[in-house]
Amino acid sequence: MAKGDFSRKAADWMRGRNGSDELGTMCVIVSLILVIINIFLRTLFLSLVALALMAYACWRMSSKNLEARESENATFVGMFGPLARWLRNPAAAVGESRTYKHLKCPECGQRVRVPRKKGKIRVTCPSCHEKFEART
Numbered sequence: 209m210a211k212g213d214f215s216r217k218a219a220d221w222m223r224g225r226n227g228s229d230e231l232g233t234m235c236v237i238v239s240l241i242l243v244i245i246n247i248f249l250r251t252l253f254l255s256l257v258a259l260a261l262m263a264y265a266c267w268r269m270s271s272k273n274l275e276a277r278e279s280e281n282a283t284f285v286g287m288f289g290p291l292a293r294w295l296r297n298p299a300a301a302v303g304e305s306r307t308y309k310h311l312k313c314p315e316c317g318q319r320v321r322v323p324r325k326k327g328k329i330r331v332t333c334p335s336c337h338e339k340f341e342a343r344t
């Protein structure tokens with residue numbers, strides 16, 4: 209087997225498949241955390257959950273039903289949007305969370321980003337123009 213054969217084969221195999229996405233990455237991370245916790249707890253239940261999550265992540269990566277996987281991932285990103293931001297770029301997310309605070313509009317639920325350490329401020333929702341006060 210010539211050099212580079214494996215990576216070419218791997219690339220061939222990946223073509224047309226889902227690959228890794230936020231939901232898959234999340235499953236792998238949660239699975240690894242469970243494995244670490246389970247070093248101390250040693251329960252069969254946790255190792256089964258970790259195994260199932262890992263298997264699900266692998267299955268997602270190798271899935272050829274891109275449309276279904278994409279819509280699942282979109283649902284996941286929608287539900288855990290801020291979390292997905294942390295997964296994609298943890299360093300940038302740390303900097304961002306130090307500079308800004310994320311609030312939810314009490315009227316429409318829209319997420320609003322405001323600068324931190326400004327004391328009590330008046331926020332106008334960009335979506336419904338509702339005004340509310342917030343401590344930053």
Ligand SMILES: [Zn+2]
Nearest residue numbers: 313316333336
């Ligand atoms: Zn609003």
